Amino acid sequence: MRALRFICMAGALIASSFAYCFANNKIINRHSDGITVKTSSGLVRLKVVDDRIIRVSATQEKDFADSKSLIVLPTGKKTAFTVSEVKDSVFVATSELKAAVAGKSGAVTFFDSQGRKILQERDGGRRFVPRTVDGTDAFSVTQSFVSLDDGEGIFGLGQHQANEWNYKGKNEELFQYNTKVSVPFIVSTGNYGILWDSYSLCRWGNPTDYSQLGEVFTLYNKDGKKGTLTGTYRASDGKTIVREEPQIYFEHLIRGDLSHVVNLPHDFKFSGSKVVYEGEIEPKETGVFDFIHYYSGYQTVFIDSKKVVDTRWRTAWNPNSYKFSVSLEKKKRVPVRIEWEPNGGVAYCGLRVYAPVDDSRKKQMTWWGEMQDMIDYYFVYGENMDDVISGYRTLTGKAPIMPKWAMGYWQSREKYNTQKEVLSTFNEFRRRRIPIDNIVIDWLHWKQDSWGSHEFDLKRFPDPKGMVDSVHAMNGRVMISVWPKFYTTTEHYKEFDRNGWMYKGAVRDSIRDWVGPGYLGSFYDAYAPEARKLFWSQMNDHYMPLGIDAWWMDASEPNIRDCIDIEYRKDLMNPTALGPADKYFNAYALMNAEAIYDGQRGADPDRRVFLLTRSGFAGLQRYSTATWSGDIATRWEDMEAQISAGLNFAVSGIPYWTMDIGGFCVEDRYVAAQKEFNKTGKENDNLKEWRELNTRWYQFGAFAPLFRAHGQWPFREVFNIAPENHPAYKSIVEYTRLRYNLMPYIYSLAGMTHFDDYTIMRPMAMDFTYDRLTYNIKDQYMFGPALLVAPVYKYGARSRKVYFPENSRWYDFYTGEMTEGGRTVDVDAPYGRIPLFVRAGSILVAGGDIQSAAEDSSEPLTVVVYGGRDGEFTLYEDEGINYNYEKGKYSKILMKYDEATSTLTFSGREGEYPGMKTVRQFNIVKVAASDPVGNAIRAKGKIVGYDGSATQVRL
Structure with missing residues (x-):
């Protein structure tokens, strides 16, 4: 075997990056961050991003396109690597990863540092079909991979509504639409991921249409x-x-x-x-x-x-x-x-x-992109699935810490029509002492004929600033709906239009919307940098002076017209400032989010940005943006589908997700049932089901990254769902309060999400990858490292099956009783209770009853240690509303439990911030198989003082 070896060290490239090396009839171009190999199938380029990430590009052109990625950020990092030739392949190797290009086929294979094959492109699995749109030349491309493990689990691709889980051997079309959010990123239980850098319509699995x-x-x-x-x-x-x-x-x-x-x-x-x-x-x-x-x-x-x-x-x-x-x-x-x-x-x-399709072919991983300059993807490797998601965020941007209030409860409906409705609703929560942090003002708060004016209709909202101030005075926040849509009669439309920044197809085709007599309008071109600045400028002029706290960026697919075919959708947003809509179809929500994030951080740099968008794309997390699952239906099967939708979205690397608790679009039978109740006060069968559906959905929603109810009439406020003595009311209020009790735990997860690239809502396969039975579990999940959540999504169910992974032990949250892992158990699920379990070795930190995230309970924080194995947890705290944490102003307290000695150790506090409690008390409770404690976060235990110094407590 002849091996020709080159050494390329960061900052010390031995040969010029323009020098070509001829070896075994292959032409190799070495450059500062990788190599280009000329093969019989075209050019293949490997670029080293870091020790665990390699970018792969392939083209049949004479050179590679040099367009800037919309989703991948430049790292500026240099990583040491070596280049070598073995037989017919050229290798690039970092300290943890190797990639080989086969000289004849150009297929790329990935290995770990020990030579174990991780993933392999299929020989002949690369395809280019020339495509020209509006004078722009590109390709439809296909890239297939060999299945090295038919039993692996593959997750991600965004959020889809077919209730599918584990995309191994499945098909998914990636486009943006109401309830459908496409993210071209997957994570495998083989501890690798692929980020497909394309903005066009894509397909996973079968590259052809149905x-x-x-x-x-x-x-x-x-x-x-x-x-x-x-x-x-x-x-x-x-x-x-x-x-x-x-x-x-x-x-x-x-x-x-x-x-x-x-x-x-x-x-x-x-x-x-x-x-x-x-x-x-x-x-x-x-x-x-x-x-x-x-x-x-x-x-x-x-x-x-x-x-x-x-x-x-x-x-x-x-x-x-x-x-x-x-x-x-x-x-x-x-x-x-x-x-x-x-x-x-x-x-x-x-x-x-x-x-x-032949089963072996079906289980291959195949990506297809409708219009791209080249095949372009990033291979990400890690020791576990969290590592892979960390790699994704290395490429696309860290997730900032959301404002603390965003972790609380949000109330919304379609829609609050008057200032009085907004204030009376929020005040009613405070009067009933039901915790709440945010109220949402949805669409049509403007005059009917003035969509895009960013002005309140003063007949219905006579004092918008006074309204916002009043909510603030009640320790609340106000989020407002802002669309990238403008009626042609508004000054804002004309301002965009003068600069050529409006999509004109809807105006050309005289498409009128559904409001009143129907009005003519369209969407602005978010791909134009100056248009993004103008969009924010208009918001800054009209909404910022009112003290609005957060932004609901609706219809950001963009949804210029419902229920039309994809070709027409592309025509209506064509051309974009960057080129044909065919090429940039999927990235609109990312560009729109950038406009708001950059704008607010420039205008008000000390206040955390928070965006909620109905669509999303790879990289969305860097703009402090969450996504909700769109206008879903009020059906049990839709509630069930949200579990897998939310989990796949989380594994797509974007950590903050929410849904319309109760569903948005309401069946007629529920509407009729509520009307009958309003007349007679009687609960018929449909209303009984409606209340149970909302109860189960609220229970599930309390354990989502963001906790939010929204929908069409009947109203979704708990006091409009059921009276106080009803089990639905009692359960919804109980889980809302529990959410706030768990705020120290939840906000610490937010800190982990930023500092450690953590994922809050976690499929079982993430934490128990060693147990292959978890790969196909789509209806239970981990909420942080401690809590196993098993939503009930069938009407009338009072039990459900829960799988407890092998080599683990679990405590029933409500009783403290232990269950051994490695088996499926039929667990109790009474009307008012969601099955909830705590993993042995967990440390769960909780607070007292509060009415908003801004409120600080006077009670000691309760630290519950669930024995049975060693464990640790870091309590994270900061000011909650500003960006001082980016300057190091925060505190972390590491808590470690040693099972052998039954000792809990508090580390010395790391860091400080203004307003921090320097001296505090912890209420420490231990739960063990021999000493079960139900609802332990509310139990009385050993009170321990803590002044920031290392402290040990024997339990």
Whole structure:
């Protein structure tokens, strides 16, 4: 074996970066941070970012594009590495990672420092298809990898609503839409991650789009005639239409006629109707067929006489997708039937499919990007999944510490229509002594015809500053909804338009929105740097003088028009300042967040920025931005889907996520039930279910990174959900108070998120990667290192199954009783209680009852030690509202428990900040298998004084 070896040290490159080395007929260009190799498949470049991160780029052009990344920040760091040639491969090696480029195929393989193969590109798995849009040349690209571990778990990709978990062998299309947030980053249980640096429409898994049924199956109508299915439409007035349907594709509005859905009959009233599609499908091959079902109204799907989709519901204006798989045999005809009850004037339905894919091919990792200059991704390696997410934040930016009040409870609704409603609502929480920190003023606080004016309608909000001041006087905060949308009649629209910074497609096509008679407007181009500055300037002029605390950046997909196809969506935001919308389709929310973060930090540098956005993208966390899961439905299956959606989003590297507790879009039956109750005072069956749904959702929401209720009528304030003596009211209030009791623990997690790149909402696979059974658990999770949370998401359930990972022990939070790990247990879940367990070896820090995060309890902090193994926890504290922590003004107190000696040690305090308690008391409680203590955070234990010096306590 002949090895040609080069040494490239940071700051001491031996040869010129322009020198080419010829070895085994390969051309190698060494440069200060890596190499470029010319292969038969084109140029491949490896760049060393740090010891655990390598950037891989590939092109068939003569050189690489030099465009600046929107998501990756320059590190300015130099890392030592070596370059060597072994046989036909060229290696780049750091102290912890090696990457090899095969000279012939150009495929890249990654190894750890011991030579263990981690991930490998597939030979021939790289593809470039030229694509030109509006005079801009680029490529549609595909990159596939070999599956080295069919049993690995793969998580991330953002937040999607099909209730899927573990993307190994699955497919996901990455685009932004209401309820769907796409982040091109995955983390594997193999302790590596891939950040795919693309801003266009992308796909994970199958690089092609779903096929229409007739492209994969032979269709037969209900009478056995070949070629179509039968569609029967029965209107509420008795009118019936029977049609032959060559495809079930009614998924978007018709361009140029936005009053109708593509392919559906135009002369039919869908509201209150019943529609059935039926017939038979004959597979052209044997295997597992992956379906995607698009639905609004109530829909149920049967294949081969089996119910494959239980009845699901979505509001007419905001349909959803659901995925399922069915095994079928070639040439064996099976019946198919879709039962549909639309409940709106516009209705959507779709059923498309992927043909079977060989299992080994299906489990490969494949990325596809619609329009990119080149293949460009970052391989991130670590000792565990937290390390990998830390690498992602090394690339895309640290997560700042959110203001402390953001960890408290937020109340919102669609919408507070008057100043009186805002103040009376907040005051009612204070009167009832229910903790709250933030109230949200949603859309249409402006005059009806003035969207984008950033001005309150003074008839309904006569004194906006006085309103905000009044909330502040009650130790509260005010968040306001700001859209990147402007009516053409506003001065703000005209200011953008004069500079060429408005997307003009919606104006060109005379698209009017849903407000009043319908108004003409569009969105500004957030890809233009000066436009971003103007957007903030307008907010700074109108909202900042009022004392607004935080920003709700709605519709930042951008959602210029609901329910249109992706091609039209791109046309409506075309061109961007950077180029065609095809190329920059997915990054709008990131650019918009940058506008606000940079703007506020310049205008008010001592106050922490807080943004909430309905969309997101890789890098969003660096702008102190959280994401919520959009306008989800008020259904049990939607609540369940939020668990996996939130967990995947968290593993995508963006730590702060929330949802509309109770769901946003409300089923008619719940609306009717609330109206009946308002008239009669009686709780019918639907209202009973509505209250239980909200109760279970609030229980879950108390253990999300951010705790927030929102939605359409019926109102979501606890006192509007149920009366004080109702179990729903009691449970919601109890968990709101518990959230505040846990504030020292939760805020310490926020500190860990910034300083240690921690993830607050954690899939079981993160902390128990050694136990492969955790890889497919999507309905329970860790909230920080101590708490196992198991939401109840089925109506009437009073128990649920919980898996306790092997080699662990768990205490029931409510009783203190211990459960051994390595088994699944059917645990109690009474109406008012979410199953909650504490891991042995945990140290849980809690405070007394407070009404806001700004309030400081006079009670000692309770430190609960859950025995059974060693443990540690760091209590983090700072001023909570400013950026002094960036200057080192904070404190950390490390607490360590030694099981062998039953000793708790408080380290000497690290750091200080203005207003810090220099002397304090801790109430120390120990829970052990032999001494169970229920609700231990409220128990009385040993009182210990602490003055910042190291202290030991025997328990």
